[in-house]
Each structure stands twice: as C-alpha cells, then as structure tokens.
C-alpha cells in the first residue's frame with residue numbers, strides 16, 4: 001500500500017462521513033468505523049471506486065470490542081498513519097440538577113473514554129513506526145462552558161486536555177496531535193442531543209448559516225497534509241454568525 005491509512009471513528013454521519021469522502025479523494029486508504037453497519041456498507045460502496053476501504057463496526061464504549069476490532073485489521077491495514085477521533089455526541093441539554101445519569105454516562109463514556117480506548121488500541125503501531133498523526137475533534141464547548149451544557153462541556157474540556165496531554169507524552173515518538181474545535185455544525189448532532197426531536201434540532205440553526213460537515217473535513221485535510229516538520233496544534237472554527245459559544249447573530 002503506498003497511500004497513507006486513516007482510521008475515522010464516527011464515519012457513519014456528519015463530520016466523519018464528510019471527512020471520509022474528502023480523504024478518499026485525496027490519497028488516503030480508509031478504515032471507516034461506527035456502530036451502524038448499513039451506513040458503513042453504503043459509504044464503503046460509494047467510495048470503493050476511489051480508494052481502498054475497510055470497515056469496522058463497534059461501540060467505542062466497549063473497550064474489549066474496540067481492542068478486538070482494531071486487532072482484527074488484516075496485514076497492512078494495521079499500519080494506521082492517521083487516527084481521527086471524531087465519534088461523539090451531546091445527549092440532552094438540561095440544567096445539572098435535572099440531568100439524566102444515562103446521558104452523563106453516554107457523554108463521558110463515548111466522548112472521553114471511547115476516545116481513549118481507540119487511541120490506546122492504535123498507538124502501538126504508531127510508536128513502533130515512530131510516526132503518526134492523531135486528530136481529536138473537540139468543540140467550542142471544550143473551550144467555553146454554556147448554560148445547560150455542563151457534562152457535554154466537561155467531556156469536551158477533557159478532550160482538549162487529552163489532546164494537550166497526548167502531544168506532550170507522544171512528543172518523543174514523533175507523533176503529531178491536533179485538536180479541532182468547531183462551533184455549530186449542522187449534522188445529526190442536534191437530533192441526537194434532542195433524542196430525535198427534529199423541530200428542536202432545526203431551531204438550533206434557525207436564522208443563521210451554520211458550518212457544514214465539509215468545512216471541518218477541509219480543516220482535517222489541511223492538518224494531515226502539512227509537511228513533516230509542521231503540526232497544527234489547535235484550531236477553533238466557528239460559523240461567521242457565531243462569535244462565542246453563546247453569542248450568535250440570527251436573522
């Protein structure tokens with residue numbers, strides 16, 4: 001295999017799916033991950049004419065399954081060059097005193113522990129090769145706390161801290177670590193946050209032009225195509241209508 005190999009978590013939707021399309025068109029072989037097998041198969045069928053695709057279906061909350069799936073990669077597919085830790089969601093938007101433990105567990109288990117499990121499973125090969133690039137998708141919610149964001153914000157602050165910690169600990173292994181922190185991106189994110197309530201989800205983006213998943217994919221491509229001596233460490237990207245986590249201009 002002459003192309004670099006990128007593993008993308010959360011490739012079944014939104015930012016991960018857009019990134020898969022862009023990297024497939026830009027000289028990457030891809031390992032696409034997510035729980036929804038039907039979506040993985042559909043995306044794989046779409047991209048197979050452009051590049052080599054391998055799919056892995058697992059829940060990042062399950063450490064054993066994560067390890068098994070990544071260990072199951074055949075031959076050269078094990079030589080992952082780029083890991084894109086993108087899988088994640090917000091679950092609920094409630095004041096802390098009304099928060100659901102199930103939502104808290106989901107956000108901390110997926111956004112934080114899942115990211116750690118995948119990273120730990122992929123790192124040995126990067127360390128052995130003395131090269132690699134990890135992209136962690138954080139959020140503006142990992143830079144600023146907003147009302148009712150509490151545990152989601154905490155999970156993304158953790159992603160920010162882990163990104164910095166990884167960059168320090170992996171420095172001697174020549175592994176690049178990049179944090180990308182988007183503001184509002186119109187994907188299935190709000191639909192998941194509001195548990196399938198499309199009306200509530202649509203309201204989030206009413207009266208403004210949000211980012212598109214493709215805008216974040218562009219930044220990921222930019223980060224992974226810098227020369228060997230350059231690491232994009234930390235990027236915050238917002239829609240023009242958004243000035244901070246809470247200051248948004250709506251028409």
Ligand code: NDP
Nearest residue numbers: 010012013014015034035036060087088139185187188189
């Ligand atoms: P989507 O809901 O469109 O995509 C989320 C992806 O995560 C899906 O592919 C889903 O796949 C995957 N995922 C969720 N839970 C799990 C799990 N337990 N195991 C494995 N995969 C899982 O949202 P986005 O594309 O917007 O979100 C991608 C990332 O971007 C997230 O980390 C999110 O926090 C972050 N982000 C999003 C912003 C936004 O406004 N949209 C802004 C800032 C950051 P499946 O269900 O098939 O497993």
Ligand code: 8X3
Nearest residue numbers: 139140141182183184
């Ligand atoms: C998603 C963006 O502003 O809803 O991380 O937290 S926000």
